[in-house]
Amino acid sequence: MFAILNTEIRMKPIQMVDLASQYQRLKSEIDPAIAEVLTKANFINGTQVKTFANALASYLNVKHVIPCANGTDALQIAFMALDLPEGSEIITPGFSYIALAEVCHLLKLKPVFVDVNPQTFNIDTNAIEKYITPNTKVIATVHLYGQTADMEAIMAIAEKHSLYVIEDNAQSIGGEYTFSNGSIFKTGTIGHISTTSFFPSKNLGCFGDGGAIVTNDDILAEKIKMIANHGQKVKYIHDIVGVNSRLDTIQAALLTVKLKYLDSFIEERKAVAEHYNKAFENHSHLKTPFVAFNTTHVYHQYTLQTCNVNIDDFRKVMQEKGIPTMVYYPLPLHQQNAYKQDISLPISELLCQNVISLPIGTDMDENQIEYIIQNVLNYFKS
Numbered sequence: 001m002f003a004i005l006n007t008e009i010r011m012k013p014i015q016m017v018d019l020a021s022q023y024q025r026l027k028s029e030i031d032p033a034i035a036e037v038l039t040k041a042n043f044i045n046g047t048q049v050k051t052f053a054n055a056l057a058s059y060l061n062v063k064h065v066i067p068c069a070n071g072t073d074a075l076q077i078a079f080m081a082l083d084l085p086e087g088s089e090i091i092t093p094g095f096s097y098i099a100l101a102e103v104c105h106l107l108k109l110k111p112v113f114v115d116v117n118p119q120t121f122n123i124d125t126n127a128i129e130k131y132i133t134p135n136t137k138v139i140a141t142v143h144l145y146g147q148t149a150d151m152e153a154i155m156a157i158a159e160k161h162s163l164y165v166i167e168d169n170a171q172s173i174g175g176e177y178t179f180s181n182g183s184i185f186k187t188g189t190i191g192h193i194s195t196t197s198f199f200p201s202k203n204l205g206c207f208g209d210g211g212a213i214v215t216n217d218d219i220l221a222e223k224i225k226m227i228a229n230h231g232q233k234v235k236y237i238h239d240i241v242g243v244n245s246r247l248d249t250i251q252a253a254l255l256t257v258k259l260k261y262l263d264s265f266i267e268e269r270k271a272v273a274e275h276y277n278k279a280f281e282n283h284s285h286l287k288t289p290f291v292a293f294n295t296t297h298v299y300h301q302y303t304l305q306t307c308n309v310n311i312d313d314f315r316k317v318m319q320e321k322g323i324p325t326m327v328y329y330p331l332p333l334h335q336q337n338a339y340k341q342d343i344s345l346p347i348s349e350l351l352c353q354n355v356i357s358l359p360i361g362t363d364m365d366e367n368q369i370e371y372i373i374q375n376v377l378n379y380f381k382s
């Protein structure tokens with residue numbers, strides 16, 4: 001008891017993700033990078049944007065990275081570049097963040113929600129083919145929580161049915177996927193187009209909004225660049241309908257600094273996850289994240305599946321102890337008022353009832369991790 005009290009006194013407050021500590025750690029590199037933008041006042045399309053795009057392209061080993069304003073815009077621009085007929089069907093997981101469904105509706109495309117694999121929480125590749133119709137044009141997968149969807153299966157289905165594949169890589173940048181022939185690819189470099197978000201809490205996050213579109217296809221890349229820039233290649237000459245979606249120079253400058261540390265950020269997240277895994281493995285109420293043999297997990301979230309747990313009560317008790325928790329996501333996409341479909345996706349529906357995410361991030365100290373573990377374990381003892 002005395003030891004725990006001591007730990008509580010010394011411990012810094014716990015957050016779902018501690019962005020302030022990460023900034024303090026990198027301040028000596030980040031501040032001059034931002035100051036340079038302020039001094040040059042090249043706020044829009046400064047050279048730092050190109051520098052960042054090139055650095056990310058080389059990190060991912062991909063031909064084109066087109067920065068844009070956020071991860072939702074990135075998805076919208078990716079779909080616009082495919083020029084799909086109205087009503088085209090887009091196969092996508094039913095348990096995910098809202099952005100994909102939202103963008104489909106905005107572009108008058110039809111999201112076809114498919115249930116997810118109960119272990120990986122990613123799209124159930126065994127279920128995809130039964131949803132394919134002559135109107136299906138795209139499989140838009142999400143690499144949820146930090147784990148890559150089964151891309152080998154997805155690419156095989158897409159090839160068989162002549163479909164595009166879009167990877168929503170907002171939660172999994174830096175992850176890797178190994179094909180059965182042994183070749184290894186970074187997530188977000190396997191499909192025809194991938195998108196990502198630099199929302200501050202993402203594994204590679206900026207100090208506001210940011211995003212990018214990634215492709216190896218030269219023709220799509222050209223089109224994506226135009227769409228993101230009002231549909232113009234030559235200033236004030238607009239050949240196609242576009243949007244205004246730019247990554248600010250300040251964000252690009254800072255992301256260039258942070259990108260150098262992305263792999264070490266991931267290692268730090270993995271270390272936290274390993275502590276949690278060890279503490280909660282074989283627990284009768286908690287199931288630790290499953291990591292498929294051919295993927296890595298970059299732990300954008302550390303999400304437990306619970307069994308016979310009152311999630312609201314658990315969250316309330318944790319909150320009283322100063323431990324934030326989150327439910328990503330409390331309602332499946334087909335049950336959201338704006339996107340309602342009268343279908344049943346049992347796994348997605350169940351996960352919305354029983355998943356719980358614990359704090360994870362780069363600058364957690366051992367006291368915080370131990371405090372969280374002890375309180376979670378104690379909850380089930382009382």
Ligand SMILES: Cc1ncc(COP(=O)(O)O)c(C=O)c1O
Nearest residue numbers: 070071072097099168170197199
């Ligand atoms: C899977 C996924 N897709 C898309 C987005 C949208 O990104 P943004 O908030 O940058 O628009 C997010 C952000 O939370 C996300 O997690």
